[in-house]
Amino acid sequence: MYPEYMRKSIRNVEKTRHERLKLARSGKAIFPMMSAEERQGVLDKFHPDYKKDARKKVRIGPNKGENITTKVVDQLEAYSRIKPEYFDLKHPDYETDVLVIGAGSAGFSASLLASENGADVLLVTKLRIGDSNSMMAQGGIQAAVCPDDNPMLHYLDVIGGGHFDNKPDLVKALVSEAPDAIHWLQDLGVMFDRNEDNTMLTKPGGGTCRPRMHSARDYTGAAICRTIRDEVLNRPDKIKILEHQPAVELIKDDKGNVAGAVLYHLENRNYYTVKAKATVIATGGFGRLHIKGYETTNHYGATADGLVIAYRAGANLLYMDSVQYHPTGAVYPPQILGFLCTEKLRGLGAQPVNKNGELFVYPLEPRDIEASAFIRECTERDLGIKTPGGQVGIWLDSPIIEKLNGPGTIKKDLPAMLRQFKRFDVDITQDPILVFPTLHYQNGGIEINDHCETKVTGLFVAGEASGGVHGRNRLMGNSQLDLIVFGRRAGMYAAQYAKKVKTGVLTLSHITEYDKEVEKIGVDKKHISPMVLPDYTPASVKERQYTTEYQGTLR
Amino acid sequence: MPKNIPMVKVYILGEGFDVPEGSTIITAMEHAGFQLTVGVGCREGFCGACATLYREKDDYKLQAGLACQTVVTDGMNIAQIPFVPAEKPIYDINKVNPDIEAFKTIYPTLFRCVGCNTCTKICPQDIEVMDYVQALIRGDIAKAADLSFDCIRCGLCALRCPAEIVQYNAAILARRLTGKYLLPKSQDLEKRVKEIAEGLYEEELQKLTKSNTKTIKKRYYDREIKTG
Numbered sequence: 001m002y003p004e005y006m007r008k009s010i011r012n013v014e015k016t017r018h019e020r021l022k023l024a025r026s027g028k029a030i031f032p033m034m035s036a037e038e039r040q041g042v043l044d045k046f047h048p049d050y051k052k053d054a055r056k057k058v059r060i061g062p063n064k065g066e067n068i069t070t071k072v073v074d075q076l077e078a079y080s081r082i083k084p085e086y087f088d089l090k091h092p093d094y095e096t097d098v099l100v101i102g103a104g105s106a107g108f109s110a111s112l113l114a115s116e117n118g119a120d121v122l123l124v125t126k127l128r129i130g131d132s133n134s135m136m137a138q139g140g141i142q143a144a145v146c147p148d149d150n151p152m153l154h155y156l157d158v159i160g161g162g163h164f165d166n167k168p169d170l171v172k173a174l175v176s177e178a179p180d181a182i183h184w185l186q187d188l189g190v191m192f193d194r195n196e197d198n199t200m201l202t203k204p205g206g207g208t209c210r211p212r213m214h215s216a217r218d219y220t221g222a223a224i225c226r227t228i229r230d231e232v233l234n235r236p237d238k239i240k241i242l243e244h245q246p247a248v249e250l251i252k253d254d255k256g257n258v259a260g261a262v263l264y265h266l267e268n269r270n271y272y273t274v275k276a277k278a279t280v281i282a283t284g285g286f287g288r289l290h291i292k293g294y295e296t297t298n299h300y301g302a303t304a305d306g307l308v309i310a311y312r313a314g315a316n317l318l319y320m321d322s323v324q325y326h327p328t329g330a331v332y333p334p335q336i337l338g339f340l341c342t343e344k345l346r347g348l349g350a351q352p353v354n355k356n357g358e359l360f361v362y363p364l365e366p367r368d369i370e371a372s373a374f375i376r377e378c379t380e381r382d383l384g385i386k387t388p389g390g391q392v393g394i395w396l397d398s399p400i401i402e403k404l405n406g407p408g409t410i411k412k413d414l415p416a417m418l419r420q421f422k423r424f425d426v427d428i429t430q431d432p433i434l435v436f437p438t439l440h441y442q443n444g445g446i447e448i449n450d451h452c453e454t455k456v457t458g459l460f461v462a463g464e465a466s467g468g469v470h471g472r473n474r475l476m477g478n479s480q481l482d483l484i485v486f487g488r489r490a491g492m493y494a495a496q497y498a499k500k501v502k503t504g505v506l507t508l509s510h511i512t513e514y515d516k517e518v519e520k521i522g523v524d525k526k527h528i529s530p531m532v533l534p535d536y537t538p539a540s541v542k543e544r545q546y547t548t549e550y551q552g553t554l555r
Numbered sequence: 556m557p558k559n560i561p562m563v564k565v566y567i568l569g570e571g572f573d574v575p576e577g578s579t580i581i582t583a584m585e586h587a588g589f590q591l592t593v594g595v596g597c598r599e600g601f602c603g604a605c606a607t608l609y610r611e612k613d614d615y616k617l618q619a620g621l622a623c624q625t626v627v628t629d630g631m632n633i634a635q636i637p638f639v640p641a642e643k644p645i646y647d648i649n650k651v652n653p654d655i656e657a658f659k660t661i662y663p664t665l666f667r668c669v670g671c672n673t674c675t676k677i678c679p680q681d682i683e684v685m686d687y688v689q690a691l692i693r694g695d696i697a698k699a700a701d702l703s704f705d706c707i708r709c710g711l712c713a714l715r716c717p718a719e720i721v722q723y724n725a726a727i728l729a730r731r732l733t734g735k736y737l738l739p740k741s742q743d744l745e746k747r748v749k750e751i752a753e754g755l756y757e758e759e760l761q762k763l764t765k766s767n768t769k770t771i772k773k774r775y776y777d778r779e780i781k782t783g
Contacts, residue, residue: 189731
């Protein structure tokens with residue numbers, strides 16, 4: 001429940017609601033959209049990426065000399081968790097055609113397509129299968145299906161949202177395979193929302209010029225992820241699964257190709273080796289690095305592991321200077337600080353307003369623009385609302401959704417949001433939600449081509465771990481799409497590659513070499529990566545852990 | 556941590572720890588010094604990895620919730636259930652018909668439901684679990700799919716079921732059959748997939764990929780916005 005002083009501000013929101021409702025019903029934009037110059041202005045001044053200490057030069061590896069997000073550089077300029085000399089690579093613990101690392105929707109899609117293309121698959125993951133950012137996505141998946149929409153318009157939205165930095169052939173693959181991705185998912189049993197006339201329900205998202213967002217209530221990611229997970233589980237003869245065993249290094253062969261990985265078992269703390277003809281990284285992003293101290297929408301395991309191990313193996317990164325902050329992270333109550341409030345709220349008409357109940361930005365700008373405008377409202381203009389815990393946010397007027405779309409809309413279309421807030425005594429059908437940008441997505445990643453190949457032969461990447469598809473800013477609904485389109489491609493091309501490759505003698509010499517480079521720039525020996533899990537142990541506990549050794553963040 | 560935050564005592568596997576008031580079970584465990592490797596996932600109530608049994612002070616009732624979504628109370632007793640070793644039958648979705656026979660074959664335990672409603676009472680998503688089990692017994696697959704839609708596979712229903720039903724796995728089959736066979740097909744989707752397969756947009760898309768940034772920028776900022 002909101003304290004009285006916040007209630008006062010809510011009354012301002014209620015006062016202006018009627019006028020704002022009239023505006024929304026007029027069919028015109030309720031606030032002017034920004035021009036190219038205004039967009040650049042608000043980004044330069046307010047987006048966290050544009051702050052002085054947001055980036056620094058990476059001193060080693062394939063991207064040496066490039067400016068990259070500071071906390072990512074700290075992960076790249078670190079020692080390996082393993083000592084190569086411990087491993088008997090002549091006798092790997094597992095052998096497979098295709099190794100898929102990561103069990104979200106990209107990993108599942110890759111596993112399914114690899115198995116359909118004749119490969120035996122080993123699917124490994126840090127948490128349980130399906131415990132992933134894919135599962136948490138709420139709002140939707142984009143595909144140009146409506147009669148007045150087409151793949152070219154989708155293309156323009158993607159590349160404009162990405163600040164024209166996207167790799168064109170990746171965008172082309174994304175938009176032209178989108179309808180087939182929806183079709184494939186439907187055929188596997190995903191229940192997409194329909195209109196009363198049986199057409200697909202589609203809503204607009206930030207930066208889209210047509211309503212193109214397909215949804216499954218506000219459990220879209222879950223509906224997709226659990227369906228394809230069930231399909232993966234139905235193929236035990238082709239797809240073997242190892243849970244709680246993250247990959248902590250890649251293995252190469254004497255020809256320089258990637259040929260498997262080293263796994264670390266989080267329970268018995270053993271290491272296991274996998275020999276694979278082809279390897280797919282589908283490990284997702286980096287939210288748990290808490291870049292610039294931000295709260296995150298990401299799951300517990302989102303620590304950029306795939307990025308780090310691919311980089312050590314020689315794969316280059318693209319646009320790793322760019323971080324996505326989702327405009328609407330929850331700010332109140334404190335238990336859900338940083339949690340995602342789906343963009344679908346705004347797709348259904350929810351309006352961002354300041355403490356006086358005034359509109360200050362078009363509600364569906366691309367995410368980086370929208371987030372920057374929120375930050376401007378809370379800092380320079382000082383028109384945000386402070387919480388008792390000291391956070392600040394602006395109101396997202398959710399009750400207006402029901403005024404626009406009819407009573408019961410929130411229960412029907414946003415059951416996850418309704419439930420999330422109800423658990424902490426806020427009724428979003430009656431009261432607005434307090435929001436502020438939250439760390440959400442890794443825009444860049446390991447550079448791929450449209451076959452999901454990297455610079456290193458034998459290594460394929462799909463999903464959030466990859467870079468190039470979304471340029472420097474992803475739009476809503478294109479991540480779910482990316483997982484399916486490029487997950488399937490990675491699985492198919494990896495299986496095809498696995499058929500013809502002859503794997504040589506396995507080696508971890510690239511780790512030894514890389515560690516030498518790390519030593520040369522004088523990094524503290526204690527600094528190791530990948531992180532695997534964040535460390536939330538309070539200092540008061542650590543003080544008494546007299547005999548505990550930490551390997552990075554892990555005990 | 557600021558000193559003025561009031562503390563409450565929680566019992567994790569029977570042992571008492573002082574943790575800040577307002578903590579969720581997950582953050583309380585972390586505050587107590589547990590480094591979680593299982594029984595934790597998305598931390599936002601979507602993945603179902605953190606099913607937890609608890610009992611509140613001076614209460615005899617065993618309750619359940621998601622550790623990331625449940626705020627601790629003073630005197631709460633907590634035990635996590637990180638994994639449910641329940642049955643997951645294997646099937647080929649292309650060979651399963653959307654009818655009651657499918658459930659008789661694949662999930663025969665469904666028909667042992669005694670109607671005790673324990674599953675509904677324990678569900679942390681407030682799903683009418685027993686109602687969807689009953690719908691499946693009647694052969695109303697679409698109803699079961701609708702009722703079970705918000706299931707996150709935490710497994711608590713199956714754990715408490717006296718009839719040994721694996722409700723959440725039966726529910727995913729119901730939803731897949733509904734999505735695949737029972738929901739109406741979108742003609743727009745079929746048409747667009749066919750157009751793309753026939754290469755209708757190929758040339759124009761090729762042209763876009765070859766355009767210079769200036770041309771693309773102009774087309775982007777000039778495009779018409781339709782929101783409804």
